[in-house]
Amino acid sequence: MHDGSDSQFDTPEEGVVVRKRRKGIYILPNLFTLGALFGGFYAIVMAMNDRFDLAAEGVFVAMVLDSLDGRVARMTNTQSAFGEQMDSLSDMVSFGAAPALIAYEWGLKGLGRWGWIAAFVYCACTALRLARFNVNTSVVDKRYFQGLPSPAAGALIAGLIWVMNDLGYKGYQLSWPMFGVALYAGLTMVTNVPFYSFKDVHLKKTVPFIVIVLIALGIAVITIHPPIVLFGLFVIYGLSGYVLYGWRKAKGLQTSVISTSTDEPDERGLHK
Secondary structure (H helix, E strand, O other), rough: OOOOOOOOOOOOOOOOOOOOOOOOOHHHHHHHHHHHHHHHHHHHHHOOOOOOHHHHHHHHHHHHHHHHHHHHHOOOOOOHHHHHHHHHHHHHHHHHHHHHHHHHHHHHHEEEEEEEHHHHHHHHHHHHHHHHHHHHHOOOOOOOOEEEHHHEEEEEEEHHHHHHHHHOOHHHHHHHHHHHHEHHHHHHHHHOOEEEOOOOOOOOOOOOHHHHHHHHHHHHHHHOHHHHHHHHHHHHHHHHHHHHHHHHHHHHHOOOOOOOOOOOOOOOOOOO
């Protein structure tokens, strides 16, 4: 006879409808994703109010939070399909729409139709890059990104604006350089050029003491002048893929990052 307890060994009586327990959403990694999304939204609002320094900072904050959500999910074993889809949508706003709109408001507006064409090309390439990542995630060498990752592309645009604004330049003075950077960042996202992903860096493993010292020195260097240092780092990273591609080509090595199959990838995708 049923005693009214909630034991897992109880069996439902005939005719009783048993409701399945709803699947919940993991809070911790999705908090980071929402934080990244807010960073992109904040950047757009600040650009609308001509606060381009804060707009650029918003994109960089979004980039930091975006880099943490996946790692936090893996470290706490809280990965989910919902979180992966949420991350992709957040990336589209923070590193697609936000940089495109900021660039347009800052410097591209003065170019007329050429300005909004450049902004749209960048935005469209971000969407294409994210979609390709999602469907290729099972066949791409995890050590590399296929094309420039969208956070780095957004950092190139936001970094240029941040540096030039800090140096006292106005957007209309640098319309064509902004045009070139927007096209370079956008088109590089949809190339097959390999960019190192840093995914083989394991935070749980021990490292030599010198590594901690170098990290501390790196933080100190960034604090000297964050706009120039951060922009310089992403310029180097934004060119590194082409250097790596050329080096592999010269050595006769495989340049493609598709590593396991030539069949159409399984469209279950999912992070970034």
